[in-house]
Amino acid sequence: MVKDGRRHDNTTTKGSNRRGIENIMTRLDDIVTLKNGLRIGNFSSPHDFKFTDGTILKAVSNETAENLKVTFNEVSEPKSSQQPNGNFKTWWDVALDFKLTNAIRSEIDIWSSIQDSRMVDIVLIPLPMLTAMKTDNRLIEIYELRHLPFRCIRIEDRINKLVSTEKFCI
Numbered sequence: 001m002v003k004d005g006r007r008h009d010n011t012t013t014k015g016s017n018r019r020g021i022e023n024i025m026t027r028l029d030d031i032v033t034l035k036n037g038l039r040i041g042n043f044s045s046p047h048d049f050k051f052t053d054g055t056i057l058k059a060v061s062n063e064t065a066e067n068l069k070v071t072f073n074e075v076s077e078p079k080s081s082q083q084p085n086g087n088f089k090t091w092w093d094v095a096l097d098f099k100l101t102n103a104i105r106s107e108i109d110i111w112s113s114i115q116d117s118r119m120v121d122i123v124l125i126p127l128p129m130l131t132a133m134k135t136d137n138r139l140i141e142i143y144e145l146r147h148l149p150f151r152c153i154r155i156e157d158r159i160n161k162l163v164s165t166e167k168f169c170i
Contacts, residue, residue: 027110031120032057034165041111041123041149044068044104049124049153052162057124068104070128073097098132105138108148115149122168123149130170146170 031041035053042049042057046065049057059065073096080090100108111123125133130152133139151168155161 027114028119030058030060031114036165038121038165039119041114041120043107043111043123043125043129043150045124045126049163050161051165052156053165055165068101068107070098070104070126070132071101072099072128096128098128100129100132100136100139104129108133108139108143108150111149112143120149122151124153124168125150127152127169 027041031039032055033039034051034055040049040051040055040057042060044060044065046059046062048059051057060068075095075097076092077095078090079093080088082088111120114120115123130150133145133150139145151170154164154167154169156164156167
């Protein structure tokens with residue numbers, strides 16, 4: 001079935017449906033409502049988010065953060081620069097390629113179900129995850145990213161580390 005540009009599979013077994021409900025209920029406990037009415041969830045950050053309206057979205061557990069981190073392939077290339085004194089300083093330039101894990105894909109499905117139930121508006125994810133989502137074939141085939149709730153934060157105040165309540169990155 002296709003709805004809002006996203007394909008949904010309505011076939012579930014009794015056991016998987018129960019697990020799905022338990023997963024959703026766990027996530028619902030961690031959703032906060034900003035003063036402007038937006039409901040925000042934390043996908044995998046082990047850090048609290050403080051918004052410009054004073055609302056705090058709590059961190060996920062270290063275990064959850066570790067289980068829901070993207071995998072990355074690292075390609076390194078040595079570089080060097082000659083200093084005025086004739087010595088050379090070297091460093092490594094590193095190019096990263098991010099990929100989603102099966103655990104992340106399952107979590108995406110859970111949060112998408114929560115969004116379908118109109119219980120969350122935005123789910124905060126790290127930028128490497130958003131980068132991986134934009135190139136993940138499964139997500140492209142099943143979902144349209146812009147219809148999903150996943151966004152990155154937009155910092156309004158770097159000194160006080162305040163997150164915007166109205167601007168989110170995609």
